[in-house]
Amino acid sequence: MKKLLIAAATAATYLTGPAVAAPLCDDLGFAGLLAACNRGDTIEITLASGQPLHETGSVNLQSGAYYTLEITADGSAELAITGSDFFRAIWMNEIVINKIEVRPMAIDSLEFDDAGVATLSFIAIKPGSHTLRIPGSTGETQQVTFNIQ
Template sequence: MKHMLTAAALALLAMPANAAPLCDDLGFAGLLAKCNRGDEIKVTLASGQPLGEGPITLQSGAYYEMEITADGSAELALTGPEFFRAIWMDEIVINEIEIRPMAIDSFEFDDAGTAEFSFIAIKPGRYHMLIPGTSGDSQRLEFIIQ
């Protein structure tokens, strides 16, 4: 028992310091407050084109919006189940229809279009989203949640 307590204490000391939200006073909106919003993330799905520039650094506890745009050049998906489980998803908006999911594994675009989703980064770590079946670095985005 003594060894388990020592190991737990050492693990806590080895963890990075908890990141605070982006603003000091969150007010009534809490984590969804306007002052707690990070930069918008833009992702492009196009045949043979890079998804975006990365790695993308996120702060745990901060609110983000991501816009995924497909140009329709191919039927493409974007998957990242580990990333999607490290965030709390507020909503997904497709064609002005708002969806409030519990969890997702991927987005798939059969034609050109845009999907937007908003989330709060939660679990620190390194995650990625990628086009399934690809192996190139430009076909994946790395996210670092601090």
């Protein structure tokens, strides 16, 4: 009886298979997940005093896909953006600031003292809802929620 139960469980696993998120393209080639066909649209966030971070407030991402997040500060105030839960849910490829590429192991926040642009490239990994926000703010428009599916 025990062997029959084990065989049934094994067959059920093969028939249904594990839930796997498909990449954006079928043939990733030598570049793997960083392949051009696996790239989602660029996400733009604006840091400006009294302005919303993102036009819709939420962004849907696909697990396993490669994205670019462009954060632009207008210099109207010294502002930061934080979101350790978001940064732990992605694999960070690099952060580019003034044509300097940084390849971090981990990140908690970015702070802009003046106007400038930081470009983050990453692969979405952990499904769920993750938030980037201006520290100390409580308004809905001062945060962006990333829904990784």
